[in-house]
Amino acid sequence: MTILVTGGLGYIGSHTVVELLNSGFDVVIVDDLSNSEKFILNNIEEVAGKKPVFYPFDLRRKELLNQVFDAHKIDGCINFAAYKAVGESQEKPLDYYENNLFSLINILQEFKRRNISNFIFSSSCTVYGQADEMPITEDTPLKTPESSYGKTKQMGEEILKDFATAYQKRVSLLRYFNPIGAHPSAKLGELPIGIPNNLVPFVTQTAAGLRKELSIWGNDYPTPDGTAVRDYIYVVDLAKAHVAALKKLIASEDETVIDVFNLGTGTGSSVLEVVQAYEKANNVSVPYKICDRRQGDITIAYANADRAEQQLGWKADTTLEEALRTTWKWQKYLESRKY
Numbered sequence: 001m002t003i004l005v006t007g008g009l010g011y012i013g014s015h016t017v018v019e020l021l022n023s024g025f026d027v028v029i030v031d032d033l034s035n036s037e038k039f040i041l042n043n044i045e046e047v048a049g050k051k052p053v054f055y056p057f058d059l060r061r062k063e064l065l066n067q068v069f070d071a072h073k074i075d076g077c078i079n080f081a082a083y084k085a086v087g088e089s090q091e092k093p094l095d096y097y098e099n100n101l102f103s104l105i106n107i108l109q110e111f112k113r114r115n116i117s118n119f120i121f122s123s124s125c126t127v128y129g130q131a132d133e134m135p136i137t138e139d140t141p142l143k144t145p146e147s148s149y150g151k152t153k154q155m156g157e158e159i160l161k162d163f164a165t166a167y168q169k170r171v172s173l174l175r176y177f178n179p180i181g182a183h184p185s186a187k188l189g190e191l192p193i194g195i196p197n198n199l200v201p202f203v204t205q206t207a208a209g210l211r212k213e214l215s216i217w218g219n220d221y222p223t224p225d226g227t228a229v230r231d232y233i234y235v236v237d238l239a240k241a242h243v244a245a246l247k248k249l250i251a252s253e254d255e256t257v258i259d260v261f262n263l264g265t266g267t268g269s270s271v272l273e274v275v276q277a278y279e280k281a282n283n284v285s286v287p288y289k290i291c292d293r294r295q296g297d298i299t300i301a302y303a304n305a306d307r308a309e310q311q312l313g314w315k316a317d318t319t320l321e322e323a324l325r326t327t328w329k330w331q332k333y334l335e336s337r338k339y
């Protein structure tokens with residue numbers, strides 16, 4: 001079976017491509033390299049022992065997408081291609097709506113025209129906003145996200161629900177909590193562009209001496225140590241969940257399926273706990289200072305991932321420290337490449 005993976009050279013995409021290849025799927029990647037690098041393609045081949053087909057273009061180019069569907073018999077899609085910087089989305093909302101939603105709709109048009117089912121969408125726990133109760137289940141009420149990025153995720157989910165219902169398709173909406181870590185081979189990981197916004201990449205660059213100190217955004221939250229709490233999920237565990245979700249769709253006897261899964265560990269960790277775990281896992285020091293809260297941040301978010309365990313037979317079982325160890329190995333690899 002051949003799976004189209006958009007954004008397949010990106011952070012979560014590249015790890016998922018490896019897991020798909022390991023599970024016997026053929027993979028066709030479309031990635032415009034706007035937030036990824038070509039060498040990741042070679043690294044995927046080194047890790048998986050197989051090379052996916054690769055097309056470098058922007059999914060808004062309908063005619064090129066059409067040619068890919070003509071050239072390959074596509075049986076399903078995992079759609080990672082999207083802009084993802086929360087702050088940037090506030091400055092460039094139209095770019096976010098256009099890129100994230102037009103590209104999604106273009107693929108769905110091909111699916112409709114060619115009668116293809118099995119679509120997996122990268123959603124985010126951002127659709128819950130600050131939930132009133134922890135842990136967050138899939139039935140926790142959604143709130144309108146503050147950022148345009150978050151809104152593209154919520155709108156994407158709505159588009160897919162309508163798509164599945166109107167055209168009898170199988171879709172799976174995967175709500176990621178906070179993905180971290182790198183491939184154990186240290187050949188795949190998150191590529192930093194500019195100053196990292198996310199916690200673990202910033203901690204990594206601080207430990208490596210590229211940044212003077214980490215700013216911890218607030219220690220006056222109503223949490224045990226005052227810093228904000230998130231559910232950090234190891235990227236390889238997350239990648240495996242995609243394969244499990246895809247297999248479930250393929251095996252389903254129902255024509256119309258709308259699956260929704262929280263993908264997290266079920267455990268919350270505070271910013272300070274992450275810093276301490278990083279130092280311990282890698283025997284490094286991470287200097288930090290406490291600053292004011294970051295605008296738009298929520299206090300606490302962690303998943304109840306029971307549904308994924310029950311229905312997919314999947315569970316995130318890598319510990320925070322193990323995941324953080326792979327991040328450091330990946331940093332050393334990037335340094336060796338003078339990235």
Ligand code: UFG
Nearest residue numbers: 124125126197198199200202215216217228230271294297
């Ligand atoms: N943090 C710091 N200092 C930093 C970076 C982050 O203290 O330099 C803190 C944040 O304030 C937050 C925690 O670390 O409390 C995690 O921050 P991240 O930016 O790593 O992750 P977020 O939870 O803010 O954002 C993530 C995804 C988004 C998604 C959002 C949904 O990166 O794509 O969850 O809530 F929209």
